[in-house]
Amino acid sequence: xxxxxxxxxxxxxxxxxxxxxxxxxxxxxxxxxxxxxxxxxxxxxxxxxxxxxxxxxxxxxxxxxxxxxxxxxxxxxxxxxxxxxxxxxxxxxxxxxxxxxxxxxxxxxxxxxxxxxxxxxxxxxxxxxxxxxxxxxxxxxxxxxxxxxxxxxxxxxxxxxxxxxxxxxxxxxxxxxxxxxxxxxxxxxxxxxxxxxxxxxxxxxxxxxxxxxxxxxxxxxxxxxxxxxxxxxxxxxxxxxxxxxxxxxxxxxxxxxxxxxxxxxxxxxxxxxxxxxxxxxxxxxxxxxxxxxxxxxxxxxxxxxxxxxxxxxxxxxxxxxxxxxxx
Numbered sequence: 501x502x503x504x505x506x507x508x509x510x511x512x513x514x515x516x517x518x519x520x521x522x523x524x525x526x527x528x529x530x531x532x533x534x535x536x537x538x539x540x541x542x543x544x545x546x547x548x549x550x551x552x553x554x555x556x557x558x559x560x561x562x563x564x565x566x567x568x569x570x571x572x573x574x575x576x577x578x579x580x581x582x583x584x585x586x587x588x589x590x591x592x593x594x595x596x597x598x599x600x601x602x603x604x605x606x607x608x609x610x611x612x613x614x615x616x617x618x619x620x621x622x623x624x625x626x627x628x629x630x631x632x633x634x635x636x637x638x639x640x641x642x643x644x645x646x647x648x649x650x651x652x653x654x655x656x657x658x659x660x661x662x663x664x665x666x667x668x669x670x671x672x673x674x675x676x677x678x679x680x681x682x683x684x685x686x687x688x689x690x691x692x693x694x695x696x697x698x699x700x701x702x703x704x705x706x707x708x709x710x711x712x713x714x715x716x717x718x719x720x721x722x723x724x725x726x727x728x729x730x731x732x733x734x735x736x737x738x739x740x741x742x743x744x745x746x747x748x749x750x751x752x753x754x755x756x757x758x759x760x761x762x763x764x765x766x767x768x769x770x771x772x773x774x775x776x777x778x779x780x781x782x783x784x785x786x787x788x789x790x791x792x793x794x795x796x797x798x799x800x801x802x803x804x805x806x807x808x809x810x811x812x813x814x815x816x817x818x819x820x821x822x823x824x825x826x827x
């Protein structure tokens with residue numbers, strides 16, 4: 501490992517947002533306190549609620565110990581959230597399954613609805629910060645793992661299309677419309693291929709050659725292209741995502757991937773009902789983008805503002821005086 505790599509990693513760790521360890525330390529204190537309370541006073545909440553005490557308090561005490569152990573895990577994660585994010589994920593899963601169990605207990609009449617206040621403080625308020633912490637940690641780890649430092653030209657020279665020619669070689673012969681999609685199960689990637697299929701005559705009439713970059717195998721890519729009438733397009737299998745990185749397409753944030761605009765397009769505009777979704781192949785956090793490339797350099801760029809963003813590929817493929825607002 502080079503000195504530069506170590507320095508970059510240390511800088512990334514030093515720049516961890518202050519709210520992350522604060523949230524994890526707060527969760528640790530809360531879980532330890534709640535776990536110890538349940539361990540030493542297993543029947544007290546039942547008495548306060550006017551509910552018959554359980555005949556097996558040892559079960560609640562065991563649950564209290566598990567909750568306290570979660571607190572220890574959160575305290576460990578607070579010291580190194582980037583590397584210890586799986587502990588946060590385990591805690592998040594517990595805080596998701598807990599409310600599910602509560603709803604079932606209410607449905608069969610074992611607990612009153614007002615006990616949901618307890619679920620709110622124990623579980624629900626931690627969902628968003630825990631998910632944000634997990635996203636942050638995965639993005640930092642991904643940046644460390646894939647910081648190859650390849651220039652765009654180097655990445656294009658290494659990226660081979662199904663025909664065997666490199667993207668760089670093709671870009672010297674004619675302009676390329678390079679469309680980097682997310683995983684094949686993404687409803688918006690399916691929409692993008694459908695858009696390209698309907699616009700391909702105009703794109704090709706402009707003398708531009710479409711190239712689809714994806715994270716699956718060549719066979720998976722060909723099946724995906726065939727499904728939407730794009731089988732004649734060139735494709736590049738890029739599971740390492742080096743082309744994505746050279747084009748400055750990063751992993752998305754929580755709001756970019758699952759924010760209001762994404763849900764609006766999926767549900768209100770009906771994108772998910774038209775195109776569905778499927779198995780994730782590649783990184784589910786990867787953001788898409790589209791580029792007009794000539795001689796190994798970017799002529800136009802459209803980097804998606806959110807996962808459901810929808811470029812006009814014809815405008816992107818048109819001459820430079822075409823009205824397009826690159827991201």
